Amino acid sequence: MSAVLQRETGPAAKPRASSAIAAVLLGTGVVGGAFLKLLNTPAASSIRLVGAANSRRQQVRAEHLADRQLREKLKSHGDARDDAALLDALDATDAPVKVIIDATACGTLASRHADWLARGYHVVTANKSLAGGDLPGWRALQAALAQGGRYGDSATVGAGLPVISTLRRLRHCGDALLTLEGVFSGSLSYLFNQYDGSQPFSTLLRRARELGYTEPDPRSDLSGEDVARKLLILARCAGFALRPDEVEVESLVPESLRQLDVDTFLARLEELDAPLAARYAEAQARGGALRFLARLNQRGRARVGLVEVPAHHPATRLYGTDNQFALSTTRYNTQPLVIQGPGAGPEVTAQALLGDVLALA
Numbered sequence: 002m003s004a005v006l007q008r009e010t011g012p013a014a015k016p017r018a019s020s021a022i023a024a025v026l027l028g029t030g031v032v033g034g035a036f037l038k039l040l041n042t043p044a045a046s047s048i049r050l051v052g053a054a055n056s057r058r059q060q061v062r063a064e065h066l067a068d069r070q071l072r073e074k075l076k077s078h079g080d081a082r083d084d085a086a087l088l089d090a091l092d093a094t095d096a097p098v099k100v101i102i103d104a105t106a107c108g109t110l111a112s113r114h115a116d117w118l119a120r121g122y123h124v125v126t127a128n129k130s131l132a133g134g135d136l137p138g139w140r141a142l143q144a145a146l147a148q149g150g151r152y153g154d155s156a157t158v159g160a161g162l163p164v165i166s167t168l169r170r171l172r173h174c175g176d177a178l179l180t181l182e183g184v185f186s187g188s189l190s191y192l193f194n195q196y197d198g199s200q201p202f203s204t205l206l207r208r209a210r211e212l213g214y215t216e217p218d219p220r221s222d223l224s225g226e227d228v229a230r231k232l233l234i235l236a237r238c239a240g241f242a243l244r245p246d247e248v249e250v251e252s253l254v255p256e257s258l259r260q261l262d263v264d265t266f267l268a269r270l271e272e273l274d275a276p277l278a279a280r281y282a283e284a285q286a287r288g289g290a291l292r293f294l295a296r297l298n299q300r301g302r303a304r305v306g307l308v309e310v311p312a313h314h315p316a317t318r319l320y321g322t323d324n325q326f327a328l329s330t331t332r333y334n335t336q337p338l339v340i341q342g343p344g345a346g347p348e349v350t351a352q353a354l355l356g357d358v359l360a361l362a
Contacts, residue, residue, distance in 0.1 A: 020049035023096035028104035035351035118150030125153035133230030153357025161353025178239040187322035187345025189293040203270035251306025
């Protein structure tokens with residue numbers, strides 16, 4: 002009786018009859034944890050969670066999935082991770098829509114997306130590793146999608162800002178992208194919005210890390226590789242079949258700091274200061290500012306890196322962790338179409354995941 006009552010009162014695990022969507026959640030970290038909270042809201046009433054997993058453990062029992070402490074309890078309790086059992090839990094439901102939600106950054110999991118789609122599941126993801134990875138993986142994804150599965154990827158770029166959907170809509174209407182430029186990283190946006198030469202860059206970087214704006218290893222942000230993956234995703238949505246090696250990437254991490262362990266790197270952050278201070282002084286002397294931009298032109302040339310921009314450039318008017326995407330197309334050619342807003346944060350990213358899941362029904 003108690004298990005039945007828990008299923009009826011726990012929004013994360015609902016009776017079969019009332020659920021149009023059955024879901025398995027992979028990843029219960031910061032974003033996955035925020036998604037679990039959204040499942041306990043009226044907006045998610047059509048979703049029944051039938052499985053959840055972190056990298057080591059999983060849970061498929063309804064009474065445990067309905068527990069609001071699921072994320073914490075999975076850290077020490079649950080079955081050993083077994084994807085087959087998670088898929089069996091999906092197959093056992095009579096929900097008309099079955100979806101796998103990947104809230105991780107795991108490349109191995111991303112490599113399975115195409116297979117899951119080909120097997121009849123839908124996939125919703127914040128994981129950029131497939132869509133922003135090697136071109137054969139992207140092509141395998143497109144082939145799988147041609148078989149009828151749907152791929153919700155709004156959370157992979159801009160934490161759900163409507164840039165991917167806008168690009169696809171414009172292309173579907175016969176418009177063509179001419180240029181794309183913007184700030185695609187919330188952490189790098191924050192750093193260069195704040196950096197004015199009054200304090201060392203390393204001080205700002207430590208503060209950004211403490212605030213949770215950067216990855217635990219800030220080199221993941223400073224290398225530009227994450228921005229490059231986002232640019233690849235957008236370029237491919239716009240019709241440019243680019244390879245990763247066709248994106249020119251400028252890293253802000255000196256060669257001498259790239260192979261160190263995280264603690265040693267963090268102890269030597271001051272080595273970043275002098276080169277960036279010199280570049281800032283040069284830009285300031287010309288009345289400009291520094292911003293970490295991604296750029297794509299109509300010939301498919303793509304670049305990610307630190308750029309000196311004039312004082313009136315749109316990227317100089319950003320705030321906090323804002324992202325900005327300026328799209329010039331054959332129809333938006335006098336002034337670009339600009340999409341701007343918070344581009345980082347677990348809540349908005351989780352909301353993007355939820356929106357893509359709900360769109361499947």
